[in-house]
Amino acid sequence: MADDDIATRAPESDAQEAAPTETSSAIPGDSRVDQGPASMGEHCTTDRPTPLGETPTGEMTKFADVDTYITKPADYPHSPCKLLLLLTGGTGVHSTNNQLQADKYAAEGFLVVMPDQFAGDHAPGNAVSTETPEENQSLIDQVKQGISAVAKSFTIDMWLARHTPEKVLPHLHRVLKAVAEEFADAIASGGGVYTVGYCFGAKYALLLSTPPGKEDVAGENADDSKVEEGRVQDLPKIKAGAIAHGTQITKEDFDGVAAPMFVVAVEDDPLFPEEVRIDGVKKMKENGLECEEKVYPGVPHGFAVLGDYQDSKIVESQKDAFEQMLGWLKAH
Template sequence: MADEENATRAPESDAQEVSGIPGDTRPDQGAASMGEHCTTDRPTPAGQTPTGEMTKFNDIDVYITKPADYPSSPSKLLLLLTGGTGVHSANNQLQADRYAEEGFLVVMPDQFAGNPAPTTTTASGPAEAHPSIIEQVKLGVANVAKAFTIDMWLARHTPEKVLPLLHSVITSVKEEFADAVANGGGIYAVGYCFGAKYVLLLASDLHKDVAAGQRAPEAQAEEGMVKQGPQIKCGVIAHGTQISAEDMAGAEVPMCVVAVEDDPLFPDHIRNEGLEAMKARKLDYEFRVYDGVPHGFAVLGDYADGGIVEKQGEAFEQMLAWLKEH
């Protein structure tokens, strides 16, 4: 396991703005719900165009991208779960293409059923270095409005809604790409931001009523309720949001965790408690905490800061190596 790195404030810390309402606290999540990077794409790298295609599995939009030599050469099946920007984001599609270039057949489902997160971009120009009191009040009101909008959106995309959708796609994938699933000995999964929580849930031995969306994961199970076992073989998560220590503790497959130091959306105490639970259960896992980067840095997209771009590449290589090793 990699050692944690010493953290410094990210040069583009404005990108780490959170959408939590001031003073609002949530169990295990501090004051944050989602941030700019969960809901707004960075500029798409110049000259790059997605090479995969959109299709539908059980009326669910899915982006599929394949290695150039598939099916002539064997491939492994990778389920990619995005942040709030969703399946139609060019950056997310290009991210999926990068895994396909490395030999994975990638399935990226629309886990939001056609309703990606509302953008949190509101600024029309550069921020004032020392805004006036009136401007500060306006900014505060705008942030509360953004928080309310995001929280309303999150209320429509809970595990009870998302898990049945993902299980439906997985059922179709096992039929459509049985060769790739068999070649990898199961389904691999990677999740960014919002999608990270669901990689952990798919890696857990969930009760069947939870998987079917009939009960929240944290709700009390009825005695004798049947479990269904993990749906993936191996998982990777990057700067997750809305993750609890229990989500991490429930994982039963090899897991790689990419995190950001002092990330209010994935607090250190939640991450450390979850990692301790993994260690106690002797789960095969690794983690790295990246410093000097904003939440969401691992998602493909351009930054003016070359240091962030470099660490974005490092994170991809770390995540890719984990998938290939397992």
């Protein structure tokens, strides 16, 4: 995790520096961005309030012994549909907001498979956040918040160390192989699997979009690689993908991407540095890959994940990002 092109540490600050500084985010609902690199933000590990009156319509099941949320179009299997693999941020497969996000794609005609990338170990501190303007907090509250942030920073770093490509990719490979057998009709209808990745999941949408041989960089060293020998060659191909405000992404993650890719990003996002994004998009285009990007200013990292915000600009950007990603998938 010592790559110059990737942020590797969660936000840290001394308790006495917990008061707002010039590095504090001015975006309503965003977490403070302290000086120094960051690995995951508040929006990667904490759900926004769920939109009122909305409840998930899919179901939890297991594929290859991996907990998986499945949600289908209302007319499936009577009408053909495409299969979409949705990869979440740290809040994981049991997050109501993530399930509702999957339902939104299902309502647009996709059979959505959302697997548990973390083997039941979602990011620590997963809870519903509330907007508490820092100017309304007492100094003591701000100091307490600073101490808590340092503790959470350490915990997140430990959690990330448990969820590397060597650990996560084998889970996803097993799910894809099982899904290919269960929903062969949907994969055939789309000519492959479509994928979207948010925050943590964005990196894996890129890695899974890399053809066999190149993607094995992680799989060959996986703990259960012997059991899964040949699994990459047997997997359905990724037809097209879209990622939103990725974390832990390196320039090298774009090297072998072979599926058309849409990139949603946040302006001045330390979790998805501009130089990584620009280099990655340039590399995909140089490789003859169809790709587009859209950068949203004045919104927090994680804005594209379903959840309520008080700021109308964030609300509109969230809707627009979904429409952009959805349109890209449908066009391919």
